[in-house]
Amino acid sequence: MTLPTDEPPPGRDRLRELLDAVLDEDNTSLSDMAGSAHSSPFHFSRRFSRDTGESPVALRRRVLLERAAWQISQGASVTDAAFTAGYATVEGFTRAFARAFGHPPSATTAGSGRWLPSPNGIHFHPPLHLWVEGNPRSRPAMDLTALQIHHDVDDSARLIRLAADLPEEDYRRAWNPGRTVLPWDGPEESVAATLEHLVWAKEVWLASIEGADFPERGTDDPESLRIRHEDAGARWIAAVDDIGRRDAWGDRFVDALCDPPESFMLGGVVAHVLTYAAHRRQTVRHMLRSAGVEVDHGDPLEWLHHRNERRGDTT
Numbered sequence: 314m315t316l317p318t319d320e321p322p323p324g325r326d327r328l329r330e331l332l333d334a335v336l337d338e339d340n341t342s343l344s345d346m347a348g349s350a351h352s353s354p355f356h357f358s359r360r361f362s363r364d365t366g367e368s369p370v371a372l373r374r375r376v377l378l379e380r381a382a383w384q385i386s387q388g389a390s391v392t393d394a395a396f397t398a399g400y401a402t403v404e405g406f407t408r409a410f411a412r413a414f415g416h417p418p419s420a421t422t423a424g425s426g427r428w429l430p431s432p433n434g435i436h437f438h439p440p441l442h443l444w445v446e447g448n449p450r451s452r453p454a455m456d457l458t459a460l461q462i463h464h465d466v467d468d469s470a471r472l473i474r475l476a477a478d479l480p481e482e483d484y485r486r487a488w489n490p491g492r493t494v495l496p497w498d499g500p501e502e503s504v505a506a507t508l509e510h511l512v513w514a515k516e517v518w519l520a521s522i523e524g525a526d527f528p529e530r531g532t533d534d535p536e537s538l539r540i541r542h543e544d545a546g547a548r549w550i551a552a553v554d555d556i557g558r559r560d561a562w563g564d565r566f567v568d569a570l571c572d573p574p575e576s577f578m579l580g581g582v583v584a585h586v587l588t589y590a591a592h593r594r595q596t597v598r599h600m601l602r603s604a605g606v607e608v609d610h611g612d613p614l615e616w617l618h619h620r621n622e623r624r625g626d627t628t
Contacts, residue, residue, distance in 0.1 A: 331361050332435070332443065335369045336376060341399055343370055343547055355470075355543035358550050359463070366432035366456070368554035375429050375558070378413050379437035381406070382427040391418045412559060430558070432456075458583070462553050464613045465590050466546040469511055472597050472608075473542055476504050477535035479604055484535070488600040494589060501593070504600050509533040511593045515545040518582055521568045522552055553583055 334340060334349035334357075346369050347357035361369045381394040389397075395406030395418075410418045413429055428436045434446030476484060487502035494501050494510070501507045516528045531541050556562060562580030594611055601608045609615065 328364055331357075331364065331369075332372075335361065335373045336443075340373075343551065346373075353543055354547040355466075358547040359466075362459075362463070362550060362554065365435065366459075367435075367558070368551040370551040371555045371558050372433075372435065374409070374555070375413070375431065376435070376437045376443070378410060379427050379429060380439075381410065381418070382414065382421055383437065383439050385418055385421045386427065394418065432558075456557070458553065458557060460613065460617065461587055462550055462583075464616050465587060465594075466542075466550060467616065468594055468611055469508075469542055469590065470539070470546065472594060472601075473508055473535060473538050475601060475606055475608060476508060476597070477539070479504065479601075479606070483604040486604075488603050489596070492596075494592065494596075501596070504597055504604075505533050507593050507597050507600070508538055511590055511597075512538055512542045512545055514586055514589065515549045516541070518586055519545060519548050519552060521566065521577070522579070522582070523548075549586075556580075556583065 334346045340346045343354045347354040377398040381398045384394045395403045400406035436444045438444035485503050485505050489502050520528050556579050564579050565576050567576050598608050
């Protein structure tokens, strides 16, 4: 019997396959990319981010902007470059381009630098290729925020899997009667309620960051939570990676989903989500132990050690 493995067979360039899925002209969403790679959005985003240090959405956006800069420098119109890069409007493209390059598209010249800061050295190379720097200069030895984000998403997925094995009575039992984490969220007395709030928090904040409508709240059975978390977890990793790439921690947005609308700093939002996610995960652990389930400590040190073992990294 051959056990499944995450390692590619000899002669197969898995990273190349992942890059092809990200940069395929038809793959405009994370779901499209994951489908081309025969993977779920959650696992695709996690594998890609692990191998490149950058989320698939962020890398695609950056490389297409680099390509747009080259096209404009060669005489293409800003309008053509915008639509080729996948932007719905020239205004949206112009804002994104100016944030990335520090000048509007119209100021691009033949001699302008066209490479943006990259954690992996992967860049657009004309006319239709990629260039990979041998010694990328901007990748830190460890990105603390990325470590916390990936640990939170992985750990939440693990707890949802463990909860799925509970009897329904224990899953919905009020282990902590009257427990409320945040007043506006309501009671979180059971494993079901606490895990649902853990997922829901990301869904709501993502809607605010992405400028989307207030999301519909899904059901809280373990399988539904698993599906909701796979989607929200992948989008959350991509969103925070994009904030870090743009060094936009101090940027603010007005959240019209609040009544009345409020202004929030992106760095504060990420810290808020991480703080209460950690609290909820540990609370779920206590409830699982009360139900007789053996569960680890949720320690990032242990998680990082096991992750490096799986990757064969003994450093």
